[in-house]
Amino acid sequence: xxxxxxxxxxxxxxxxxxxxxxxxxxxxxxxxxxxxxxxxxxxxxxxxxxxxxxxxxxxxxxxxxxxxxxxxxxxxxxxxxxxxxxxxxxxxxxxxxxxxxxxxxxxxxxxxxxxxxxxxxxxxxxxxxxxxxxxxxxxxxxxxxxxxxxxxxxxxxxxxxxxxxxxxxxxxxxxxxxxxxxxxxxxxxxxxxxxxxxxxxxxxxxxxxxxxxxxxxxxxxxxxxxxxxxxxxxxxxxxxxxxxxxxxxxxxxxxxxxxxxxxxxxxxxxxxxxxxxxxxxxxxxxxxxxxxxxxxxxxxxxxxxxxxxxxxxxxxxxx
Numbered sequence: 001x002x003x004x005x006x007x008x009x010x011x012x013x014x015x016x017x018x019x020x021x022x023x024x025x026x027x028x029x030x031x032x033x034x035x036x037x038x039x040x041x042x043x044x045x046x047x048x049x050x051x052x053x054x055x056x057x058x059x060x061x062x063x064x065x066x067x068x069x070x071x072x073x074x075x076x077x078x079x080x081x082x083x084x085x086x087x088x089x090x091x092x093x094x095x096x097x098x099x100x101x102x103x104x105x106x107x108x109x110x111x112x113x114x115x116x117x118x119x120x121x122x123x124x125x126x127x128x129x130x131x132x133x134x135x136x137x138x139x140x141x142x143x144x145x146x147x148x149x150x151x152x153x154x155x156x157x158x159x160x161x162x163x164x165x166x167x168x169x170x171x172x173x174x175x176x177x178x179x180x181x182x183x184x185x186x187x188x189x190x191x192x193x194x195x196x197x198x199x200x201x202x203x204x205x206x207x208x209x210x211x212x213x214x215x216x217x218x219x220x221x222x223x224x225x226x227x228x229x230x231x232x233x234x235x236x237x238x239x240x241x242x243x244x245x246x247x248x249x250x251x252x253x254x255x256x257x258x259x260x261x262x263x264x265x266x267x268x269x270x271x272x273x274x275x276x277x278x279x280x281x282x283x284x285x286x287x288x289x290x291x292x293x294x295x296x297x298x299x300x301x302x303x304x305x306x307x308x309x310x311x312x313x314x315x316x317x318x319x
Contacts, residue, residue: 002205008198009217015191016057017224022184026177054222054253056188057195058261061214066200067268071120072214073222074257075277078113078250079215080223082284083309086246088227090302095243103292104147105247108140110285112254117278120269130262137255195221208317211273216313243297247288280312 054077061069089095115136119129195218203213261267287305291297297305 005201012195019187026181068211072211076215076219087306090297095297125262133259
């Protein structure tokens with residue numbers, strides 16, 4: 001039986017990976033075609049696109065009553081984005097952080113992480129909490145758009161890098177990108193269903209909590225789009241996209257995924273998650289401050305990030 005559950009997880013991973021990639025490409029190219037700034041697309045649309053697997057998995061888990069899987073997936077994905085994704089990218093090539101805007105984004109991310117913890121302290125995320133998170137994301141998006149217009153002349157090289165990485169310079173048509181986007185969404189829904197069903201069954205078979213499965217197996221799986229984007233960007237030495245994608249995705253995970261899921265169905269948050277995993281997420285978020293101030297993530301700090309991630313996952317299982 002567990003073999004079948006593992007197969008479900010693998011099928012779900014494939015659907016999430018391919019669907020997430022198609023959704024990101026379709027959304028980014030469509031936004032570019034209708035005249036949205038590539039910078040805004042990179043910091044919002046692509047970040048939302050790479051967070052789409054987390055969203056579909058969380059909504060599916062919430063509707064099935066697996067609240068621990070919902071929260072564990074979001075917290076685990078945010079920690080994986082910093083410890084695993086940035087660690088791998090920094091290990092390939094040192095990652096530079098040149099945008100002043102990204103430093104401010106990091107402050108937003110830390111602030112939103114603390115806000116999510118405060119809202120969850122009463123043991124739940126209500127529909128009102130979900131609305132607060134979504135309004136916070138709208139404020140952040142407005143800030144990104146305003147900052148992008150103000151600093152566009154200073155970051156034109158980074159915009160060109162983003163266009164090249166996302167394939168926005170290729171000839172395409174709006175209808176083709178709409179089809180790509182819808183096909184990606186369909187695959188995400190398909191993959192999320194298989195992932196949740198397989199993960200929950202594995203957790204029950206191994207007598208492991210759904211929260212732990214969400215923080216480890218599901219979180220790593222739903223972070224694959226971020227891994228792919230950041231590894232490609234790192235190999236091409238387009239470093240700013242690496243950090244921008246991770247930070248933007250983390251903000252999307254917290255504000256949009258938790259917000260929308262809580263709005264659809266209020267989420268129960270167990271004390272264990274409040275005492276360890278939430279604090280772990282905030283701790284990993286704070287690590288980005290010295291990286292931004294030093295404006296670089298070298299191989300040695302990258303190894304430390306990866307080591308910290310492994311230790312965190314180990315402690316999660318031990319607890």
